[in-house]
Amino acid sequence: MVKIRKVVFVSVIVLILLLFQRGFSLTDTNNTPYYFYSASENPFSADNQIFILVSNKSFAYVKMSLHIKARYPSGIGHIVTVPIPYPLNEIFIINVTLSNKMAKYQVNSNQNETEVEVEVLPSLNEAYLQITYIVNKIYQGDEFKFKFKLSSTATELVLNVLFENKTNWVDRKSFEVIPKASKETCFVVAEEAMPFTFTVVLSNVMPKTITLFLKTQAAPLKIENIPLYGMGFALVPCIFITTSKLIRGLAAKRKIGVTKIAYRNILRQPIRFFLTIIGIVIPSTILTIALTQMEISEQLLSAYNLSGIEWPLLLVLIITIVTGCFQVANTIFSSVLERIKEIGVMKAIGFRNSFITKMIITESVLIGCIAGVIGAILGVSILMISYNPVYGALLSNDVVAYMMSSIFGEVDIMKPWTFIENPWYRNCILAVCVLVIVHFIVYSKVESISSSIVTIIFFTILLRPVDPFFLKLFLQIVPFLVFNIFIAVLFSVSLSAITGFLISKKATEIDTAKVMEYE
């Protein structure tokens, strides 16, 4: 009865959350800005330029040079589309050249715009793309506005150039160009974060040629579009609460047997138990991270890119884990020594040696299992927070700051009510309200709600609108992430089982009669 209630309760909450997600569209997804991040100083570099030559004969000559890097060709993201905001009948494509012969391109067009789709093959490291086209019909009149937006999901993988001609764009930067006698004017917009729009206002002049050089710096990654990081953050308390509940449930089970006694024995000295757990959590965390990174390198990097640093790392790792196991051995051994009389009593009552062995092995396995799971989950979370598992690249410190602001929202102190516009906050508040109300209706009292609130926060993050591109990438790495978690847990469990077994051999040698005599 209680179980059905709980199921109903949780499903109602999840349903309502889903409804919120669908009903209250969080952001204008059509206008979701893309940001990019790169470890290199200037990913756009001088290679990426847009020349716009506006002639006084009512046509514009546009030349785009793009440097496409497919450094980790993983089978995804190697199609680069370059939208051109004109239908094919209004422009005239002079040439499309690709530096690499393995790459292919294709021109697609519809009534509103044309796009050039470039397919970069997985074996390819980089390519230069050059598109030149002439726009026949440009805006007439005094003012000529040409807005564009540079964007990318990640420069290391894809570089998209998007031309945007929507009017609802926020102009972060406007330039008024009054050409001088010189041939060209150069704008450097390094200090401003992407994306930006600028407007070229041509007034009172009819220049022969305007050349726009675009040179950009990388903007920091905005985590707003990568809810997975937030998820990693939220996972940690959730996992802790769930495991502790699980263990408590295990202990509360009516049957007393090896597991229950072992569990209670562990909890006799909670601090010692905690310290031991930490001793294994650290190596299993490192193991998960290392395994995942190795896998990413193997999958995404070509063979000659491997510098062979993985094996020494693995060696260090194994040493760390073995050290952790010595810690388990130490803990179990001292706890056995403490209970030497108790074990003697158990043997006197008639417990077989096999029971004592099982009990001690279970104790060490429990420690290994709990620590292994916590470590693996922590490893994944750390991987998501400090590493970019999708690209295998290390993120800068800015990322953490952005992540925090993404999770807790950027609240304007002068306008505190605006925090409700942050979808995460709004969802959380709504979810917690729903939770409290439903809880009150179902149980007619409000208590023990804290863990549910954490779970709800987890779901809220999980159900945030996810950028499909990142979701796709994430889903690709999920199988081996899970596999690595499994390996880490298995490793720590088996090693602690071995130590437990060795110690239990000692414990079964306890001479009952002697133990009872010397009290």
Add this chain to the structure above:
Amino acid sequence: MSSILIKTVNLSKIYKIRNIEIKAVDNLNFEVKKGELIALMGPSGSGKTTFLYLISGLEKPTKGVIFFNNQDITKLNERELADFRLRNIGFVFQNYNLIPVLTALENVELPAIAAGILNEEEIRRKAIKIMETVGLRERLYNKPAELSGGEQQRVAIARALINDPFVIIADEPTSNVDLETGIKLIKLLLELNRKKGVTIIISTHDPVIAEQADRIVKIRNGQIAVS
């Protein structure tokens, strides 16, 4: 003779400590009948405890034979001895020796779980019934540390009873509690002895306690002084 439960023949136990031989039990011939309540009396170091450990199979005798229900237990190996103790002998120790992490009820259930004859429900029912017999119906879910000495010893008696043993061996069960509680405990053992017909062997050096028994056996220097 089927009425004889335990019979020892020329039982000796000699400890060797630095080439000095200590005769803890010396050529002891002894019989315990079924349904008896025997009090073993003697000063400390007289060999009471060693004798109890010998007849329960916790220690191997240096010489001699022990028959338990006409079965020679000196020939059993360690594992068989463990099973033998589990089924036939209930222990009550001087300082209770309950498992501190388990509740009183769980402590009582423990040997039955080790025996593995009954299922979970039956064990629980039986344990509660036995706890009622020893008068601890109210303290089922308390941990040993939350119980008084007398209560802990009652739990120990209940634990000794759970597998319906032939004999309860109580090694100075009353020496850690006050006299009044001790007498109550002895009365409880006496009652169990009368009602259930369990054979009980108590070692004590308190004559007041020993008076309650059917038979008092005095042990001195590993030998029976007065029978």
